[in-house]
Amino acid sequence: MTAYPDALAEARSPRRAQVLNLHATVEALVTVALLAVLVAAPALFSRATINDLGQAVCLGLFAISFNILFKYSGLLSFGHAAFFGFAAYTQALLLQSFAGLPVPLLILATGLSASVLGYLIGQICVRRSGAYFSMTTLAIAALFYAVAFKWHAATGGTDGLDSFMPSSLMLLPRWHLDSPGISETYLLVLAILIPVAVAAWALLELTPFGSAVVAVKHNEKRAAFLGYDTHRVKLANFTLAAGLAGVAGALWAIDNSFVSTDSIDLSFSTTVVIIAFLGGSVWFWGPLIGAVVYIAASDWLSALTPHWQIWLGLAFILVVLFAPGGITGLVKSLWRLALRPQAAANV
C-alpha cells in the first residue's frame, strides 16, 4: 500500500512522517541493492551460479506476477502457469519463425499476447472472488495443460520443444549476439526483466491506477458505490499479471533453450504459489527473493536428499501458519522491532 503523502503528513505529524519516509527510503534502497547485485552477479559468481540465477529471476518475475494478483487484488490464482507456459511456447515458436526480428520485440509480442489471453480469461475468472476464482483458474490452467499435452504439432507434446534458439540473437537491428554464453543470456534476461518489473511496481505503488486496484481489494462494495467499475479494475490487474507472467515465460524459454509441459502443468502453478509466499507476499519484490531461495534450496537440499521437496512443503506450511509475511515479512518485522526504540527515543 502506498504511504500517504509526506507533505501533508509532515504538517500534521512530523515525527510519524519521518518514520514513514524512512521505511519507504529503506525499501527503495533495498530494492536498488537487490537489483544491483543481480546485475553485478556475472562478475561475482561462478558460471553454474549464474545459470541458476537466470532460472531464479525468471521464476521470480513469474512469482511477482502471481503475487500482483494476491497482494493488490486479493485474488489467489491456482492456474497462473497457464500464462507462463503459453508464453514460453509462444516465445519458442516465434524464435523459430522470426529469427530475423529483434529478440526484445519478440518478447514484447509474447508478453502482449499473454495479456490479451489474460484479458479474455479474466472475463470469466474475476466475476467472483475467493474460492470461485481459485477453482476456475485451476480448471482453465488444466485445460491449457491438456492443449499443450495433446497438440503435438505445435508443442512437441511431452517431448517439448528444443533447438529453437537461433545461433545468433538479434538484439537490435544490426546488433547481433553470436552464440551467447550463460552470462550474456543472463544479462539479456535482466535487461528486459528489470525495466518490466520496475514499471509494474511503479504502476501499482505510485499511480492512481494502483490505488484503485487496492481500493477495490479492500472494500469492493464501497468502491462500486464511489463509482469504481470494480469488475474492470480487477480485470485490468488480471491482464497486467497475465502479461507479466508472459514476459517471465518468454524469458524462461530463452534462458533454458527448452520448453516442455513442465512449465504449464498444475504442479508448476502450485510451485509458484509456494515460491511467492515463501519469499513474502507483503513486499512487491518478496517473491523474487522466494525464487532465489527456492533455486538455492533445490540445489543444496537435492544434493542431500532426493526428497527435498517434502522439506520445502513443510517450510511452506510453517510459513502459512506462523509467518504469513514469508521471509521478507520476517525481516521487515525484525527491522520494525529494531527501529521502534530509536523512534521512541526521538519523541
Place this chain on the structure above:
Amino acid sequence: MSETPLLRLDGIAKAFAGTPVLVDLDLSVRAGERRGLIGPNGAGKTTLINVITGAHQPDAGDILFRGKSIRRLPPHRRNRLGISRSFQILSLFGEMTVGENIRNAILRYRGLHVSPRRLLRRLDTIFTEVAAVAEMVGLGRALQERADNLPYGMQRRLDIALVLAQQPELIILDEPAAGLSAAETRDLIAVLQATIGKRTLILVEHDMDVVYALSDRITVLDYGLVLTEGTPAEINANPDVRRVYLGEEAA
C-alpha cells in the same frame, strides 16, 4: 411543475422472497431540495435507497435521474452520474488511512483513477482537496489514522466525508446519526448544514431532530407505500404520522 425533477421514482415495487417491501411507490425530488425520508422500521427506507443507488433491482417501475432512466445501470454508473450514498452499516476502507479513504473517493470523482501516468505523489491538488474534505468533517488531525482505529463517531464522519468528497449532485445519507451520542449528533448536524450547500439531499434518519434540522420536505413511508409528504411543520401536525411513526417513537 413543468421543471423536470432531479430524481423521480415511478411505480417502484420490490419484494424479497415473496414479501413485498416497496409497493408501487412514487417519489419525486427537485434539484436543491432536502428531503427527509422517515417511517417505522421495515417501512422500506433502506430498500428504497438500495433501489435508487443500484444495490437492488426493482421488480417493477422506473427510476429517472435528470429525466433519464437509470434503472438498468450498475451502481458505479449511477454514482458517476452524480449520486453518492453513505451506509447505515459503515462501509469504509478499514485497513487504509483516513487520507487514503478520502483519496479513493476523490480520485474516482476526478476520473484520475485510470491514470497510470500520473504519480500519486505529484497530485498536489488532490492532496489539498483531501485535507480540505477531512478538515470539513473534523478529521483534519486524523489523516494518518487507520480508518478502523477511529472511534465510532469519527468513522461515521468519514463515511459521510467519502460522499461529500465526490461533490455529488444528489447526496443520499442512510441514518448518518445511528449510534451517535447527543453531542456527536449536534456536531454532525452542524457539519452537514455547513457542507451540503445547494446540493440535493435525501436523508433517511430515525432521529427527528436531525430530520427537522436538515430537511425542507419530508416523506413518510409505511409498509412500502408513501403515507404522506409535506413540510416539517405539516408532518409534525399530521395525526396519521403521529400515530404510525412518532407515536411509536414516543412509546
Place this chain on the structure above:
Amino acid sequence: MSSHVASLLVAGSLDALTYWSLAFMVAAGLTVVFGMLGFLNAAHTSFYMLGGYVAYTVAGATGSFWAALLLAPLLVAVTGVILERLLFAKLYRAGHASQLLLTIGLAYVIAEASKLVWGDSAFAVAPPPSLAGRITVLGATLPVYHLFIIGAAMVLVCVIAALLLGTRLGMVIRAASVHPEMVGALGFKVRDIYTLVFAVGLYLAAFAGVVMAPLEGVYPAMADDALVQAFIVVVAGGLGSLPGAFIVAGLLGLVQGFGSVFFSAYAMFFPFTVLGGVLLFRPVGLFGAKSA
C-alpha cells in the same frame, strides 16, 4: 447393424454410469466439507491418492481387495482426523485463501511423502476375483467391476442422503453448518461435529481412491488428475451443493461415456466442455447462490 448400435449404446451407458459414479465419489467428500464447514480442501484428492496407495499395500500384504476396501479408507480418515485437530481446525474462520494455501502445502507434502514411501512408479491393483470377469449384455461385453463401482456409488449416495436427511445426527450437522453458535449453545459439541464431517469427507475421498485403483492403477499424478475434475464438479455444481455435484458428475459421465466412443482422442477435454457449458448457461453453477 441395429444390434451393433444397441451394443454401443449399452457400452456407452455403462461407461457413462461408471464415470458418473467415480466423479461423484471423488467430489462428494470435497463438496460435503466445503458445503458444511466452509473449508475448501485443495489436498482432498491427495487423500484420494493416499487411499489408493494404502489399498495397494494392504491388498499386497493380505492378498484381499476387500480388506483393502475396508481398511484403507479408515486409515486415511484417522490420519485426516489427526490433521484436522492439528491444522485445519485453526483455519475454519480464516477465509478460503489461508485454507487453500495450507492445503496446497499439504498436498505438496503428501505427494512427495508418498513418492518417498512408494516410489515414482505406478502400480496395478487387481480387482477381487469375484469381480474380475465380464458379462455380455445385448452384444456388449461389460466388465463386472464397472457394475460394482456403480453399485458402490449408489450405496454411498443413499447412505449420505439417509444420514443427512433422515437422522438426528444429520439434522444437527446441517444445523451446525449454518448456525454453529446456536447448535453449540444447545449443548452439542460443534468441534466434534466438524471433526466428524471432515473424517467423513476424507473417508469418501479414500474410498474413491481404493475403488479407482483396480481401474487405472495408483500413480503419483493421480491426485492432480482428480483435483481438476473434482474442482470442476464443485464449481459447476454450485460451490458446496451436493445435489449440484451429483448432477454435474452425471453430465461428466455422459460426456465421458459417450464422447469416448466417438472422440476418444479428445477425452482430456471433456470435463472442460461440461464446465464451460454449465457456466455459460448458469454462471454461479447449477445450485449456486446468487451472492457470495
